[in-house]
Amino acid sequence: MIRRIVISLLATVLLITVPLAEAQQPKKIPRIGYLTASSLSANAARIEAFRQGLRELGYVEGKNIVIEYRHAEGKFDRLPALAAELVRLKVDVIVTAGPTSTRPAKEATVTISIVMAFDNDPVGSGVVASLARPGGNITGLATLSPELSGKRLELLKEILSKLSRVAVLGTSTTPGTAQELKEAELAAGAFGVKLQHLDVVSPKDIETAFRAASTGHADAVLVLNSAILLSQRRQLVDLAVKSRLPAIYNVPEFVEDGGFMSYGVSFIDLHRRAATYVDKILKGAKPADLPVEQPRKFDFVINLKAAKQIGVTIPPNVLARADKVIK
Numbered sequence: 001m002i003r004r005i006v007i008s009l010l011a012t013v014l015l016i017t018v019p020l021a022e023a024q025q026p027k028k029i030p031r032i033g034y035l036t037a038s039s040l041s042a043n044a045a046r047i048e049a050f051r052q053g054l055r056e057l058g059y060v061e062g063k064n065i066v067i068e069y070r071h072a073e074g075k076f077d078r079l080p081a082l083a084a085e086l087v088r089l090k091v092d093v094i095v096t097a098g099p100t101s102t103r104p105a106k107e108a109t110v111t112i113s114i115v116m117a118f119d120n121d122p123v124g125s126g127v128v129a130s131l132a133r134p135g136g137n138i139t140g141l142a143t144l145s146p147e148l149s150g151k152r153l154e155l156l157k158e159i160l161s162k163l164s165r166v167a168v169l170g171t172s173t174t175p176g177t178a179q180e181l182k183e184a185e186l187a188a189g190a191f192g193v194k195l196q197h198l199d200v201v202s203p204k205d206i207e208t209a210f211r212a213a214s215t216g217h218a219d220a221v222l223v224l225n226s227a228i229l230l231s232q233r234r235q236l237v238d239l240a241v242k243s244r245l246p247a248i249y250n251v252p253e254f255v256e257d258g259g260f261m262s263y264g265v266s267f268i269d270l271h272r273r274a275a276t277y278v279d280k281i282l283k284g285a286k287p288a289d290l291p292v293e294q295p296r297k298f299d300f301v302i303n304l305k306a307a308k309q310i311g312v313t314i315p316p317n318v319l320a321r322a323d324k325v326i327k
Helices: 002-024 044-056 076-088 099-108 148-159 177-191 205-215 227-231 233-242 252-256 267-282 304-309
Strands: 031-036 066-071 093-096 113-116 138-140 165-170 194-199 220-223 247-249 261-265 298-303 324-326
Touching: 031 076, 031 099, 044 267, 066 076, 076 093, 076 099, 093 099, 093 267, 099 113, 113 267, 138 267, 148 177, 148 220, 148 247, 148 261, 165 177, 165 205, 177 194, 194 205, 205 233, 227 233, 233 247, 233 252, 233 304, 247 252, 252 261, 252 298, 252 324, 261 267, 298 304, 304 324
Parallel strands: 031 066, 031 093, 093 113, 113 138, 165 194, 165 220, 220 247, 247 261, 298 324
Antiparallel strands: 261 298
C-alpha cells in the first residue's frame, strides 16, 4: 500500500513539474542580420523605417527581436567577411540594404533566408529565378526602374532650358548601372543633350569626377544609384554647390543634406516593407514562395535653399509637382 502511495505521489509530482519546466524554458528570440555596404549613419533613415515596419508587426528591438548590424563603411571588399560573420552567428534572417550587399550574402549561405530591402534587377543579375517565384533562399523588393534616370534628365531639361551637357556619376560595379545609363542615353538623345559618364568606384574618385565635369563644361549632374555616392553624399553635395552645378539625385537623403533635388523610388518605403517579409519568414514562410514586390511610392524633393545657392530658378509648374519642398 505504501509503495502504491509513493508511486502515485511521484507520478503526480512529474505531471506537475514537467509542464512547469517546459513553461519556464525561455522563448527563443529571433535574430536578424542587417548587412549594408555603407555606414549606419548614412543609412539611418532607412534603418529606422525597417525598425518601424517591425514595430508595426509587433516586434520591438531588444525585447522580442535582436538585430545584428554589419556595415562596410563603403569598403566593399569587407562585405564577404561581414556576411560570413552573420552566418556564423546563425541569424534567422539576413536583410540586405541593397544589391551590393545581397551578392556577398548569397555567396555566404544557401540555408539562411535573405530579404532584399531593394535590388535594381534581381532576375537579370541571377539573384532570383523570377519575381513571381524567386526560388532559393532569397526574396524581397526590387526597384526595376532604370527608366527613372531618363525622367531625372527630363526634369533637369524642364528647369534648365539651355541644358546641353550633363555629367553622369555612377558606379560601374553596382548592379543595374548599365541599364540606368542606357535609359539616360535614350532620353539624352531625345532632348539633344550630351552625356559625360564619370565612374566612381571609390570615395577618392568623387573629387576627380567633379573636376572632370567642370573641364567638360557640364551644365548639370545626374547621380545614379550607388552605395559609395550615398555614403559620401555630404562631400558630393558640397562639391556640386561649390561648382555651382545643379544636381539631381536618386534619393532624397542627398537633398535633405543640402542637395538640389531628387526623384526616384522611395527607399524608405521599401525598407519598411522589408519588415513584412521578415515577419512572414519568422512565421514559417519560405523565401522561394514569397514573390518579389516592386515599388509603390516615388518621391520628388526640391531644396529651394540649394537652388538659390547655385543660382537656379525653378519654374512654378515643376515646383507644384514636388512631394516635398525644403526651404
